[in-house]
Amino acid sequence: xxxxxxxxxxxxxxPDTVVTNADFEARLETNDAWITERTxxxxxxxxxxxxxxxxxxxxxxxxxxxxxxxxxDLLILSTTTPEQTIPATxxxxxxxxxxxxxxxxxxxxCAGFVYAMVLANxxxxxxxxxxxxxxxxxxxxxxxxxxxSTAVLFADGAGAVIMxxxxxxxxAFLGWDLGVDxxxxxxxxxxxxxxxxxxxxxxxxxxxxxxxxxxxQALERAGIAASDVSLVVPHQANLRIIEAATNRLGIxxxxxxxVLDKTGNTSSGSIPLALVAAAEMGRxxxxxxxxxxxxxxxxxxxxxxxRWVV
Amino acid sequence: MDDAKAFEQFKECAVKVLGVSxxxxxxxxxxxEDLDADSLDIVELVMELEDSFSIKVEESELEGxxxxxxxxxxxxxxxx
Numbered sequence: 123x124x125x126x127x128x129x130x131x132x133x134x135x136x137p138d139t140v141v142t143n144a145d146f147e148a149r150l151e152t153n154d155a156w157i158t159e160r161t162x163x164x165x166x167x168x169x170x171x172x173x174x175x176x177x178x179x180x181x182x183x184x185x186x187x188x189x190x191x192x193x194x195d196l197l198i199l200s201t202t203t204p205e206q207t208i209p210a211t212x213x214x215x216x217x218x219x220x221x222x223x224x225x226x227x228x229x230x231x232c233a234g235f236v237y238a239m240v241l242a243n244x245x246x247x248x249x250x251x252x253x254x255x256x257x258x259x260x261x262x263x264x265x266x267x268x269x270x271s272t273a274v275l276f277a278d279g280a281g282a283v284i285m286x287x288x289x290x291x292x293x294a295f296l297g298w299d300l301g302v303d304x305x306x307x308x309x310x311x312x313x314x315x316x317x318x319x320x321x322x323x324x325x326x327x328x329x330x331x332x333x334x335x336x337x338x339q340a341l342e343r344a345g346i347a348a349s350d351v352s353l354v355v356p357h358q359a360n361l362r363i364i365e366a367a368t369n370r371l372g373i374x375x376x377x378x379x380x381v382l383d384k385t386g387n388t389s390s391g392s393i394p395l396a397l398v399a400a401a402e403m404g405r406x407x408x409x410x411x412x413x414x415x416x417x418x419x420x421x422x423x424x425x426x427x428x429r430w431v432v
Numbered sequence: 433m434d435d436a437k438a439f440e441q442f443k444e445c446a447v448k449v450l451g452v453s454x455x456x457x458x459x460x461x462x463x464x465e466d467l468d469a470d471s472l473d474i475v476e477l478v479m480e481l482e483d484s485f486s487i488k489v490e491e492s493e494l495e496g497x498x499x500x501x502x503x504x505x506x507x508x509x510x511x512x
Contacts, residue, residue, distance in 0.1 A: 160472060323475045324491045330479070362472050 126293020127246040127285045128431045131189060133182025134281035134398040135258075136385065137169030143274065150270040157274045162361025166277030166386030168262040172203050173214040175280035175391070176258035180219055183254065183282040194284070195250050197225035198242055200234035200257045200390040202312075202419075203264060215256065231310075232357050232418025234390040235281070236298075236426050239414070242285045243295040243426075249287070256282040257390030266317035275359070276318065277386035281394020296411075297344025298426040299336045303328075310419040325421075326363055332423040333367035337415050340425035344411075348372050352410035352430075353400055357417055358382035358392035367415070379405070389418065408432045433511060438485075442504050445480040449473065459501035467500075477503070485511055 142165045143154040157163060170178075176199055184191065197219075199212035210227035230237035235257035242253040258280035265276040288294065306328060309321040333356065341348060348371050356364045358381055368378055379396040388395060393416055400406055410430040417423040433441075443457045450469050463469040469477070474497075478489050481503075487510040497503050 160470060321491065323471055323494075326472055326475050327479060327491075366476060 123247040124249065124290070125247055126288040126290050126295060127243045128288050128292070128294035129283045129428065130286045131183045131187025131284035132282065132394065132398045132401055133179045133184075133186055134279070134391070134395045135170070135175045135178035135182070136167040136279045136395070137175065139167060139169045140165050141168050141277070146270070146274050150268070150273060152270045152274060160360075160362065161275060162380070162382055163274060163386050164383045166384075168278055170260065170278055172201050172205055172211050172258045172260050173218065175260070175278065176201075176211070176215045176256045176282070177218045179258065179280040179282040179394070180215065180254055180256055183284050187284045189252070189284065191220040192222065194221050194252050194254045195223050196242075196245065196253045197221055197223060198228055198238045198253060198255050199225070200228045200230070200238040200255070201259055202229055202231055202234065202389050203260045211258075221254070230418075230424065231420050231422045232359065232387070232389045232392065233416035233420075233422045233424040234418075235393045236414050236416040236424035237300060239283070239285065239426055240298045240300060240424065243298070246285060246287045251287045253285045254282060255285055256280065257392070257394050259389035259391050261318070261387065261389055264312050264316070264318055269317070271322060272318055272320055275387050277388050279385050279388035279391035279395050281391050281398055283394060283397070294429040294431045296346060296427045296429060297340045297342070298424070299339035299343065300424045301332070301336060302420045302422045304420060306421040307419070310421070312419075326360070328421050329359065329363050329417045330366045330370070332417045332421060333363070333415050333425075334370045336417075336423045336425040337367070337371055337413055340427050341413065344427035346411050346427055350411055351377065351413045352407070353405060354378045354413045354415065355393055355397045355400065356415045358385060358396055359387045359417075406430045435508065438508060438511060439504060441484060442481065442507060445484050446477060446500070449477045449480045457500055459499070459504065461500045463498055463500070481507055487511060
């Protein structure tokens with residue numbers, strides 16, 4: 123490892139159409155109280171495309187960092203809902219942003235954004251100067267809107283960060299952990315052309331256990347105690363999962379970035395959406411330790427610990 | 433482990449996870465109706481029981497388990 127990395131810009135994007143729990147109440151056998159109690163979700167956004175949301179989030183991240191497209195040396199797009207089999211959706215995003223650099227997609231389900239950040243950090247370590255890391259998904263396209271067990275959960279959204287090379291002594295990417303238990307594919311999957319199928323209770327259990335174990339591993343590698351974490355930015359799937367996991371980690375829920383009440387589960391978009399919301403609310407100060415933690419189909423999980431640098 | 437001791441341990445788990453008073457955790461208690469526990473609360477309880485008793489409970493084994501007695505019998509069968 124020759125260089126460290128830090129986050130220097132961020133942005134997010136949501137489609138305009140708001141779908142509330144009441145909208146589902148009108149056509150499915152469900153209600154606001156049931157959805158809120160079991161998921162924490164009150165409303166979500168449907169619309170846009172994986173590339174259009176990625177482009178909007180990226181443009182905001184560039185503006186936030188005070189950078190031009192020419193300043194970006196690589197684009198990594200995390201998505202589970204690419205627009206075509208080939209090419210990678212990152213190609214469309216690269217062209218629309220006017221980037222002149224390499225670009226590729228990463229699919230690690232709902233843990234994809236953390237995987238993409240770990241990948242970016244590793245490439246920066248060997249010399250790449252700036253990487254645009256984007257998470258964008260349009261899960262409403264692969265969700266059966268007549269299935270009340272999944273329709274209320276999944277939605278559309280995107281977020282992006284720009285990671286920049288630092289000298290090794292200024293490294294702000296402190297530790298990470300990646301994992302998969304592929305024997306659990308049957309509990310959450312989506313076939314080509316089909317809709318997502320999920321064993322909700324089993325996913326809940328595995329998600330809590332994976333979040334806790336992966337977070338502990340990343341914290342240990344970073345040399346950071348759970349009590350020194352200023353903000354947890356978890357995958358925004360279900361408030362109950364987040365509460366159960368942070369409780370086991372001994373981190374108060376108040377130290378957690380939550381946007382799922384307004385966004386639902388946007389897969390790759392969820393962690394950067396929560397990060398950007400926290401940054402915009404002034405919840406991040408220079409030197410704060412931030413714990414990212416994602417989990418999803420596979421089961422796939424990832425955690426990373428960074429120091430927030432402004 | 434005798435039944436009474438095992439049930440005390442079971443009760444501790446239920447009180448901790450479900451936030452109910454110990455006297456409500458009786459064999460006849462229905463999770464949904466008497467303990468205000470939904471399906472995710474039951475998953476949480478199972479996770480606590482797995483840790484506490486060092487057992488493993490499969491999702492399929494929870495089919496039809498809707499009372500404290502049903503859950504306790506499931507646990508008892510695994511520690512016997």
